[in-house]
Amino acid sequence: MGRKALILGKVVLVTGVARRLGGRFVRRIQREPDVERVIGVDAVPPEHHLGGADFVRADIRHPTIGKLLAEYGAHTVVHMDINGTPLGARGNRTSVKETNVIGTMQLLGACQKAPSVQRLVVKSSTNVYGSAPRDPAVFSETTPPKSLPSGGFAKDTVEVEGYVRGFARRRPDVAVCVLRFANILGPCADSPLAEYFALPVLPTVIGYDPRLQFVHEKDAIEVLRIAASEPRRSTLNSGTFNIAGDGVLLLSQAARRLGRPTLPLLLPTLRWARTALRSLGITDFSPEQIRLLTHGRVVATNQMRETLGFEPEHTTAGALADYAHSRGPGLLPPETLARTIDRLAALLPAGAQT
Amino acid sequence: MADAKVIPFGEEPRSRRKVPRLGRGGRSQGSLKPVPQQRDEEPEDPQTAAAAVPPLPPGSPKPAPGSGDWERKLAHGLSFLRRRITGDYEVDDFGYDHDLTEQVLMSLLRPLSDKYFRVEVKGIENIPDSGGALVVANHSGVLPLDGLMLQVAVHDHHPAQRHLRLLAADLVFVLPVINELARKAGHTLACAEDAQLLLERGEVVGVMPEGFKGIGKPFSERYKLQRFGRGGFVSTALRAGAPIVPCSIVGAEEIYPMVGNSKTLARLLGLPYFPITPTFPLLGPLGAVPLPTKWTVQFGEPIPTDGYPPEAADDPMLMFNLTDQVRETIQHTLYKLLVQRRSVFF
Numbered sequence: 001m002g003r004k005a006l007i008l009g010k011v012v013l014v015t016g017v018a019r020r021l022g023g024r025f026v027r028r029i030q031r032e033p034d035v036e037r038v039i040g041v042d043a044v045p046p047e048h049h050l051g052g053a054d055f056v057r058a059d060i061r062h063p064t065i066g067k068l069l070a071e072y073g074a075h076t077v078v079h080m081d082i083n084g085t086p087l088g089a090r091g092n093r094t095s096v097k098e099t100n101v102i103g104t105m106q107l108l109g110a111c112q113k114a115p116s117v118q119r120l121v122v123k124s125s126t127n128v129y130g131s132a133p134r135d136p137a138v139f140s141e142t143t144p145p146k147s148l149p150s151g152g153f154a155k156d157t158v159e160v161e162g163y164v165r166g167f168a169r170r171r172p173d174v175a176v177c178v179l180r181f182a183n184i185l186g187p188c189a190d191s192p193l194a195e196y197f198a199l200p201v202l203p204t205v206i207g208y209d210p211r212l213q214f215v216h217e218k219d220a221i222e223v224l225r226i227a228a229s230e231p232r233r234s235t236l237n238s239g240t241f242n243i244a245g246d247g248v249l250l251l252s253q254a255a256r257r258l259g260r261p262t263l264p265l266l267l268p269t270l271r272w273a274r275t276a277l278r279s280l281g282i283t284d285f286s287p288e289q290i291r292l293l294t295h296g297r298v299v300a301t302n303q304m305r306e307t308l309g310f311e312p313e314h315t316t317a318g319a320l321a322d323y324a325h326s327r328g329p330g331l332l333p334p335e336t337l338a339r340t341i342d343r344l345a346a347l348l349p350a351g352a353q354t
Numbered sequence: 355m356a357d358a359k360v361i362p363f364g365e366e367p368r369s370r371r372k373v374p375r376l377g378r379g380g381r382s383q384g385s386l387k388p389v390p391q392q393r394d395e396e397p398e399d400p401q402t403a404a405a406a407v408p409p410l411p412p413g414s415p416k417p418a419p420g421s422g423d424w425e426r427k428l429a430h431g432l433s434f435l436r437r438r439i440t441g442d443y444e445v446d447d448f449g450y451d452h453d454l455t456e457q458v459l460m461s462l463l464r465p466l467s468d469k470y471f472r473v474e475v476k477g478i479e480n481i482p483d484s485g486g487a488l489v490v491a492n493h494s495g496v497l498p499l500d501g502l503m504l505q506v507a508v509h510d511h512h513p514a515q516r517h518l519r520l521l522a523a524d525l526v527f528v529l530p531v532i533n534e535l536a537r538k539a540g541h542t543l544a545c546a547e548d549a550q551l552l553l554e555r556g557e558v559v560g561v562m563p564e565g566f567k568g569i570g571k572p573f574s575e576r577y578k579l580q581r582f583g584r585g586g587f588v589s590t591a592l593r594a595g596a597p598i599v600p601c602s603i604v605g606a607e608e609i610y611p612m613v614g615n616s617k618t619l620a621r622l623l624g625l626p627y628f629p630i631t632p633t634f635p636l637l638g639p640l641g642a643v644p645l646p647t648k649w650t651v652q653f654g655e656p657i658p659t660d661g662y663p664p665e666a667a668d669d670p671m672l673m674f675n676l677t678d679q680v681r682e683t684i685q686h687t688l689y690k691l692l693v694q695r696r697s698v699f700f
Contacts, residue, residue: 133524133527133528133533133543134524134527134528134543135543136543136545136547136548137447137448137449137542137543137547137548137551138447138448138547138548138551140547143547205530206530207529207530207531207532207533207534208530208533208534209449209534209537209538211445211447211448211449211537247444248445248446248447248449249441249445250445250449250451252441253441253443253445254441255441256438256439256440256441257440257441257442295527296449298447298448334439334440334441334442335440337436337439337440338436338439338440341432341435341436341439342436344432345429345432345433345436348425348428348429348432349422349425
């Protein structure tokens with residue numbers, strides 16, 4: 001079976017291709033030499049083109065996905081349909097949760113019955129660690145969270161990873177790779193944090209300055225490609241890996257670099273602000289995002305470097321800079337502020353400059 | 355209260371307190387072998403002590419006074435401001451903001467350390483110039499000022515200007531504002547993961563294993579070391595192969611003499627203890643001003659941990675022995691320092 005697939009080239013099935021990241025990954029994976037065919041699956045048709053990939057409109061919450069897997073004889077399944085926010089304005093939290101949890105269950109059940117599947121890649125999130133003041137400062141892949149996320153997307157990811165572990169036990173012949181992504185940023189990322197940073201004034205929690213880590217969307221695509229391919233020499237691409245760019249930025253620091261003023265609010269006020277913003281249809285930040293903006297989260301990436309053999313091209317600061325560049329200046333562009341201060345410094349007598 | 359009998363033995367008679375400094379210095383030289391005499395010409399009078407510029411170590415960030423000084427200061431301040439408002443500074447994984455700590459937080463704490471508590475630092479050479487080390491200190495004084503003063507002491511007196519990374523209680527990271535400042539000053543949660551990561555990165559880590567038991571103990575039990583947790587700090591140091599530097603702090607016990615502990619209020623507020631001092635709830639915020647006691651910080655000889663096999667970190671007997679060794683060292687040094695101390699305030 002494996003030999004046949006190898007000769008003919010692999011069939012890769014990707015879920016969640018209606019999202020921009022999914023679409024970009026589909027276009028990227030087609031260029032791989034050993035990939036013969038790419039099947040993109042989503043419940044809604046994508047607005048962007050998928051290159052030469054076949055799009056199949058199917059809802060992963062329904063058993064039709066099993067038929068699809070068998071029909072196309074998929075060798076690699078890349079499950080990217082795990083999201084914190086609904087796609088477009090129509091979806092709601094309930095359907096997102098169903099797609100995340102029930103969809104993953106259906107997909108894994110189908111994979112278990114499909115002998116052709118040899119590799120499974122799951123796009124998870126560092127949300128699984130939760131965000132609590134009593135947690136260690138840096139999470140490694142083995143750190144158990146002190147307080148399990150009580151709801152929302154964070155709980156979804158915990159449950160999804162639980163099902164994936166169960167699947168890995170039942171199908172030991174399948175290489176399973178779980179990638180826990182930090183917040184994905186970039187010119188066209190549509191992650192919840194990207195929406196948050198697009199606000200003209202950033203509401204923050206008073207008295208807290210969380211540590212944040214970002215991963216550039218290009219790096220996200222690249223690491224997904226590595227996980228979906230045969231492992232390179234002396235690397236291993238099955239297991240669980242934290243994916244994040246180098247370095248850490250504080251929220252206040254990120255806001256200054258973006259040139260966006262912050263509005264420190266008390267925690268209850270922030271919840272009202274959230275309701276107001278949601279009813280206006282501007283953005284929505286979930287309770288776990290408020291927790292992230294309160295306590296922050298930093299993950300260790302040694303496993304990503306040493307075992308997976310992946311070096312991100314962009315640092316956390318680099319990803320933010322690229323994002324800022326694509327979004328245009330905020331209300332307080334750092335360049336303008338720096339120029340003002342330089343002008344002030346120029347007023348000082350010569351020789352005083354250090 | 356100020357002259358309360360602290361230690362059952364070695365208490366100096368009142369008349370001897372007034373003996374000139376010279377004699378005291380000579381005796382301390384005899385009784386404390388590993389400690390070099392650091393400042394033997396320290397002024398006797400507290401007024402002059404407060405007025406005189408405290409001796410700064412070489413390479414201290416304070417600029418020398420001179421003409422045109424304010425211009426340089428202003429330029430320096432502007433360049434700092436430029437970095438801050440454009441976000442052009444680095445923080446590490448733990449949220450330690452070197453720029454802010456060096457320029458602002460240390461400058462705020464320095465007067466408290468140099469002028470108010472007049473911290474005398476001994477044995478700073480016991481902290482290595484590079485590589486990881488675990489400084490284990492006693493904890494006292496209701497509010498964790500001793501940790502902050504220890505951080506200033508290590509930074510200002512060590513020739514390599516090392517930054518002490520303190521391990522703080524989880525309560526610190528629950529409180530708003532406090533958690534933000536603590537992280538920016540380089541503190542992190544007291545857990546084995548963080549401590550080990552910091553030691554592996556070659557940082558000097560400060561830990562106060564007594565925790566709330568030490569800081570919230572009644573005034574009558576001052577300078578009696580409490581239980582040292584479960585000795586987790588020893589196994590962390592062993593795993594990282596970092597030397598343990600025992601540290602004794604004298605003077606912090608008397609800043610807030612805790613004569614009572616309102617357990618009901620503490621439970622209501624979710625605090626580990628609610629202190630009642632002769633001044634605190636009585637005088638309101640004025641009662642929260644610490645007493646200006648004279649502090650001594652003594653670093654002891656480092657206890658090497660790199661000679662043990664890797665499995666030693668899981669040997670409970672070795673853990674207990676090493677923990678006891680560290681604890682005894684600190685307790686004995688505390689007694690010695692108390693014997694040498696002339697008064698609580700001078």
